[in-house]
Amino acid sequence: MNVEKVFHMKGGTGEKSYAKNSSLQRRALDMMRHITVDTILDMYLGTNSQSLAIADLGCSSGPNTLSVIKEIINAIKGASSMALRSVPEFRVYLNDLPSNDFNSIFTALPDLFEELGKGRAEQCSSMIFIYAVPGSFYGRLFPTNSLHFIHSSYSLHWLSRIPPALYDEEKKSINKGKVYISETSPPKVSMAYLSQFQQDFSYFLRLRSEELVSGGRMVFTLLGRSGPNHIxxxxxFLWELLSQSLSIMVSQGEIEGEKLDSYDAHFYAPSREEIEDEVSRDGSFAIDCLEMFEIGREDKDIATHGRTITTTVRAIQEPLIQHHFGDGVADELFKIYGKLIDEEIGKQEIRPITFIVVLRKPNSSSAN
Structure with missing residues (x-):
C-alpha cells in the first residue's frame, strides 16, 4: 500500500498531525526542548550570518505547529541582545505532505508575529518570512546549501512505504494476523522492517546533507526501542494490542481475516545502535547528541491515562483503518482497544521510548 497515496486520498495530515497534538508526545517535546534551543544557539553564535534558514519537516497543522519556531526565534533574539549583535532575518520553511492544512497555519501567523514582536507585529513580520513546502521528506525539498537548521518531531519513525518483503510471491502477507513485529512473527518480518528503515533513513540523511550548509545542524525526535529485542x-506493544483488537473483531465477524492479514504498519522503532550505524555508514553527519527518554504515566488515574493512549493511537491509525477496513469499524475497534489498554496498564506500565538526535554537518575544512 502506498502510504502517501492514502494520505492524499483522505485529505488530511493524519499520521503527522497527531504528533503535535498528543499530550504524551507534547510532554516529551517539553522535556527535550532545551536541547533543540541549545543546538541552534550554538550554531548561530558560531556564524556571522545575518539571515537564518530554518526548516520544520513534518510540521503538521495542529495548535503546536509554530511553538518550536517561536521558541527558537525568541532564543536567538535573546542571544543576539546578549552578544550585542543585530537580530538576524529568519526564513522559516514548514514542510509536510501536500494534503496538510497549511492554510490553518498561516491564519495563526498574525498571532505569532504579535507574540514575537510584543505588540509590534508589523515590525516582527518584516524580519520573519514563513513559507510552505509541500512534499515528502524522502525526496529533495530545498536547494543545495540553503539551510542552517532542520527540525523534525515524531516523523522519522514513519517509513516511506510498507516493506515489500512482508509479502510473498503471491502478494500475501508473511505476518498473518499481525500489523507489526510480534513474538509470533517470522524472523523475515523484523528483517524487512529494518531493511526499509535503513533504506529510508540513509536516503533522508543524504538529502538533508545536500540541503544544509557546512556547520549546519539537524535535531529530530522519533519513537524507538531500548535494545536489540523488537518486543x-x-x-x-501498542501495535500488538491493535493486532489483538483487530483479531477480536475478526472472531466476531465484524471484519474479514484476509483484511487483517493485508494490513501492516508503515512504522519502525529503531534502536540506538541502528540509528548510530546508519549515521556512521552515511558519513554526512557527526552525532552531537543521542539521548533516550521513557515517557511514563503522568496521570495517577489509570483510566485517564488509558484514554490518553487510546486517543493518541486512534488519531494515528483511524484514517488508514477506515481506508483499509471501511467506514464504521473505528468506533468498535477502539472501544476494544481501550479495554485492552486499561487491562494492561493495570498490570504493568507501558513506557514508549523516544530518541532525540542532534546531528552536525562538518565544516568543509574538517570534512576529511
Whole structure:
C-alpha cells in the first residue's frame, strides 16, 4: 500500500498531525526542548550570518505547529541582545505532505508575529518570512546549501512505504494476523522492517546533507526501542494490542481475516545502535547528541491515562483503518482497544521510548 497515496486520498495530515497534538508526545517535546534551543544557539553564535534558514519537516497543522519556531526565534533574539549583535532575518520553511492544512497555519501567523514582536507585529513580520513546502521528506525539498537548521518531531519513525518483503510471491502477507513485529512473527518480518528503515533513513540523511550548509545542524525526535529485542512494553506493544483488537473483531465477524492479514504498519522503532550505524555508514553527519527518554504515566488515574493512549493511537491509525477496513469499524475497534489498554496498564506500565538526535554537518575544512 502506498502510504502517501492514502494520505492524499483522505485529505488530511493524519499520521503527522497527531504528533503535535498528543499530550504524551507534547510532554516529551517539553522535556527535550532545551536541547533543540541549545543546538541552534550554538550554531548561530558560531556564524556571522545575518539571515537564518530554518526548516520544520513534518510540521503538521495542529495548535503546536509554530511553538518550536517561536521558541527558537525568541532564543536567538535573546542571544543576539546578549552578544550585542543585530537580530538576524529568519526564513522559516514548514514542510509536510501536500494534503496538510497549511492554510490553518498561516491564519495563526498574525498571532505569532504579535507574540514575537510584543505588540509590534508589523515590525516582527518584516524580519520573519514563513513559507510552505509541500512534499515528502524522502525526496529533495530545498536547494543545495540553503539551510542552517532542520527540525523534525515524531516523523522519522514513519517509513516511506510498507516493506515489500512482508509479502510473498503471491502478494500475501508473511505476518498473518499481525500489523507489526510480534513474538509470533517470522524472523523475515523484523528483517524487512529494518531493511526499509535503513533504506529510508540513509536516503533522508543524504538529502538533508545536500540541503544544509557546512556547520549546519539537524535535531529530530522519533519513537524507538531500548535494545536489540523488537518486543517490549513500549511502542511495539501498542501495535500488538491493535493486532489483538483487530483479531477480536475478526472472531466476531465484524471484519474479514484476509483484511487483517493485508494490513501492516508503515512504522519502525529503531534502536540506538541502528540509528548510530546508519549515521556512521552515511558519513554526512557527526552525532552531537543521542539521548533516550521513557515517557511514563503522568496521570495517577489509570483510566485517564488509558484514554490518553487510546486517543493518541486512534488519531494515528483511524484514517488508514477506515481506508483499509471501511467506514464504521473505528468506533468498535477502539472501544476494544481501550479495554485492552486499561487491562494492561493495570498490570504493568507501558513506557514508549523516544530518541532525540542532534546531528552536525562538518565544516568543509574538517570534512576529511
Amino acid at each position: 517490549d512494553r513500549g511502542n511495539s
